[in-house]
Amino acid sequence: MNTGYGSVGSSLRDLPWLRDHRRRRVSSWDRTGGNIDRVTVCPGKTLTLADIQTAGSVNRLWMSVAPAGFDAGIDHDYLRLLVLRITWDNAEHPSVLVPLGDFFGVGHGRTTNFVSAPLQMSPEDGKGFTSWFHMPFAERARFELLSECQQADIWVYYHIDYDEFDALEDGLGRFHAQWRRSNPTPGISDEGMTNDEFQFGGTNLTGEDNYSILEATGRGHYVGCVLNVVNLRETTKGNWYGEGDDMIFVDGEPFPPSLHGTGTEEVFNMAWCPTQSYNAPYHGLTLPGGPNWSGQISMYRFHVEDPVPFRRSIRVSIEHGHANRRSDDISSVAYWYQEPPHTPFDLPPALERLP
Structure with a gap:
């Protein structure tokens, strides 16, 4: 008997x-x-x-891509120009x-080599991509x-x-992922302010102007994000980009939300304005940026133990700088599960996605 998702987990x-399910694979092997x-x-x-027409659950997605002949030409940003689209159950x-x-x-x-529990980039130079997110359908x-x-x-x-099943049980959410970007975020000028006033002054008692990583309706749970920053402020003064608090508003609750943080590095389980590459099962700083927190930064936080x-x-x-004062280029991927149907979302055009 080819049973459903069941209660057996993936721990040692x-x-x-x-188990009674059947293991299947769709791949690019040479026919x-x-x-x-x-x-x-x-x-x-x-x-x-792949176009799989049965009940089941994807639990490993591995990919590697390269320009034909290893010459991307004008399409050197092809990892932003290639789009992964997944649709469940004839939605x-x-x-x-x-x-x-x-x-x-x-x-x-x-790309860069890093290891987390649900996502990984592996040698050579992070060009082997793996997702371990379970995706039932x-x-x-x-x-x-x-x-x-x-x-x-x-x-x-x-x-x-x-895994192929006879049927999928009730109560299993569908996997979702969405990309967003604000370039630049709507901040304020630092003219006439000291650096401390600009970086640490002001108040935010609504959260309305925060950068939104995810806005979803229905029933489900949020399981994490990748957050990317390009520091657009040019200064020799302290240029830390991450003084923004996270704020998660659940079921329309008013400000202050039940989940209110204390700064970007704390959201991602780091401390003291980090500058070092690091990766762990549920959090990491894969691209730490350059001197004085300049350049391109990328980090992740997965709510596996705490959806x-x-x-x-x-x-x-999340605030873009304290009280939303900074004007940086911020983009993100949110990952979540929810009951169908979900509120439809779009992807910005190709030119608006380029680094």
Whole structure:
């Protein structure tokens, strides 16, 4: 009997339990029996990676991509021009719509070696992408890769591993991921202020102007994000970008929300204006930026042990600098599970996604 999702987990303690589901894979293996184990997506085209028509749960997605001939030309930012789109159960709208590189945990169209529990980039130079997020579905799972490159053909290598079930039980949310960006965030001028006044002054008693990582309606739980910053302030004074508090508003609650933080580094389990690369199962700083917190920064925080449930709605937000005074380039990926249907969301055009 090919049973459903069940109660057996993925911990080492659970491995001895015998199971009845079937293990399946869709991959880019060479159907001629040769060794060209890849497919190609051309500019402006959509590649269907998998169209699975059964009940099941994807639990490993591995990918690696490269420009054909390793020459991207004008499409050197191809990790922002390739879009992963995933649709569950014949839904009208996709539940995952994210630039490929950002989906796997690092922003700015860059790769770097790092390890977390749900997402990883592995050698060589972080170009082996893996997602371990469990993604259940009741009758269909459609994985697509869209190319908005202008010239480059992209070689695509992939595995999509899933468990096949007779049926999916009730009570399982569908996996979602959304990309957002504000470039720049609407801050204020520092003219006439001391650096301390600009960086640490002011008040925010509404949260209305915070950067929104996620706004969703329905019932579900938020399980984390990747947050990317490009420091746009040019100064020789202290230029720490991360004095913004996180504020998570659940089910329409007023300010102050039940979940109110104390600064960007605390949200991501770090401290004292970090400048060092670090990765752990549930949090990390994959791109720490340059001197005086300059340049491109990327970090992640996954709520595996502490998901944030919502019954009607959720808004996950963070200040851009204390009291929203800074004007930086901020982008993000939010990950969550929820009951269908979800509120539809779009992806900004290609030119608005470029680093």
